[in-house]
Amino acid sequence: QVQLVESGGGLVQAGGSLRLSCAASGRTFSSIAMGWFRQAPGKEREFVASISARGLSSLYADSVKGRFTISRDNAKNTVHLQMDSLKPEETAIYYCAASSIIFARISTDDYPYWGQGTQVTVSS
DSSP, X not given: OOEEEEEOOEEEETTOOEEEEEEEESTTGGGSOEEEEEEOTTSOOEEEEEEOTTSSOEEEOGGGTTTEEEEEETTTTXXXXXXXXXXXXXXXXXXXXXXXXXXXXXXXXXXXEEOOOEEEEEEO
């Protein structure tokens, strides 16, 4: 089992940046893919980015390509999401999630482990 705790959320003006972090515990961390998802009030949870177990490949939602960057440090059991040029419509709770295999994936159904989320608010 993997336990996940997100941090780094907060209030930022439109066009600003935030860096989210996810601290993981569990001896299998380096053998599983990780992902970031977000959920705004009244909306379904949506895929943001994912990264393979070794960090050699990653996937991004079309809406964040070129602005967000996912990374991981397996030696420190951490995953990060660098978010640049943030937009007000991206205000949401951002969740870190762990998959059960090594390949990056985009469906919430493929992630059995989830953190509690961290709030990101983008003001105009």
